[in-house]
Amino acid sequence: MKKIVFLAVLLSFFAVFGGEKMENETTKTIFSRKSVRNYVETQISPETLEFLVKAGMAAPSAIDRRPWEFIIINDKATIKKLHDALPYAKMVGKAGHAIVVAGNIEKQAGGKDSTFWIMDCSAAAQNILLAAESLGLGAVWTAVYPDAGRMKSVVEILGLPSNIVPLAFIPVGKPDGSDKPKDKFDKAKIHWNHWSNKAK
Ligand SMILES: Cc1cc2nc3c(=O)[nH]c(=O)nc-3n(C[C@H](O)[C@H](O)[C@H](O)COP(=O)(O)O)c2cc1C
Numbered sequence: 067m068k069k070i071v072f073l074a075v076l077l078s079f080f081a082v083f084g085g086e087k088m089e090n091e092t093t094k095t096i097f098s099r100k101s102v103r104n105y106v107e108t109q110i111s112p113e114t115l116e117f118l119v120k121a122g123m124a125a126p127s128a129i130d131r132r133p134w135e136f137i138i139i140n141d142k143a144t145i146k147k148l149h150d151a152l153p154y155a156k157m158v159g160k161a162g163h164a165i166v167v168a169g170n171i172e173k174q175a176g177g178k179d180s181t182f183w184i185m186d187c188s189a190a191a192q193n194i195l196l197a198a199e200s201l202g203l204g205a206v207w208t209a210v211y212p213d214a215g216r217m218k219s220v221v222e223i224l225g226l227p228s229n230i231v232p233l234a235f236i237p238v239g240k241p242d243g244s245d246k247p248k249d250k251f252d253k254a255k256i257h258w259n260h261w262s263n264k265a266k
Contacts, residue, residue: 095200100247102204103157105239110163114201115140118238119165121197125189128175128182134190137166137224144223151219152235155208161239166210166220167191168232178229184211187233194236204241207234 119136127133139145140163149159158164167190169183176182191207198205210216210232220232256265 091200095196098247099196099199100245101206102161102239102241102245103206104242104244105157105160105162105204105237106242107160107162108240110140110203110238110240112138112140114203115163115165115238117201118194118197118203118205121193122165122167122190125186125193127186127189131173131175131182131186133170133173133175133183134187135168135170135230136190137168137226139164139166139224147223148220148235151223152208152210152216155235155237157206158235158237161204161237163238165194165236165238166224166232167194167234167236168226168230170230172229183231184233191234191236198238202241203238204245205236205238207236210235 115138119138122134122136123132125134139148142162145158145162145164148164149156152158155164167187169187171178171180171183174180174183174186195205195207210220211234216235217232220226220235221230224232226232253265257263258265
């Protein structure tokens with residue numbers, strides 16, 4: 067009997083404090099992801115860039131409409147044009163590659179005046195960031211949508227038709243190691259079962 071009680075206590079201890087069991091390759095990647103803005107110049111293969119996009123396409127989307135399109139940029143002249151046009155994406159010059167995540171507003175759930183494409187494409191963008199981290203690459207989400215000027219630049223440079231709206235411009239490259247992940251855990255933002263019940 068004593069043995070059973072001891073075992074039960076031991077099991078509950080591990081259930082509550084066995085945090086290390088939650089560590090796996092996926093959670094490690096999630097917690098080590100960071101915006102990478104400092105790169106060493108290198109070439110990333112088309113296969114790898116396409117693999118990142120494949121990760122993007124694995125994202126969930128409202129009624130599985132998958133209203134996304136991805137423009138992979140690895141051409142120096144196009145990188146330069148985007149570098150010059152986008153004020154908050156200057157790091158792309160050194161990153162050397164980028165992926166634009168764009169939404170096809172006609173394909174999204176709820177029709178063309180809906181906003182599901184933003185959430186669907188955001189999920190895809192986050193998958194790309196995580197896949198890049200997991201492969202030892204660096205990436206950073208830079209905003210295109212909803213800034214009218216940046217959207218116009220991307221549409222013009224990449225020749226996007228009117229039903230395709232650019233959401234995010236993601237420079238991708240080899241990190242120089244200086245960007246670090248932040249610990250953002252904040253228990254004060256957790257509510258259990260009701261707004262008024264804060265985590266202890
Ligand atoms: C919607 C969105 C827009 C962002 N726009 C930019 C941007 O234009 N330029 C930039 O350098 N970083 C941009 N970021 C990256 C954030 O600055 C970054 O995620 C934040 O500082 C947290 O740091 P971390 O990604 O390293 O955790 C953006 C992130 C998101 C989600």
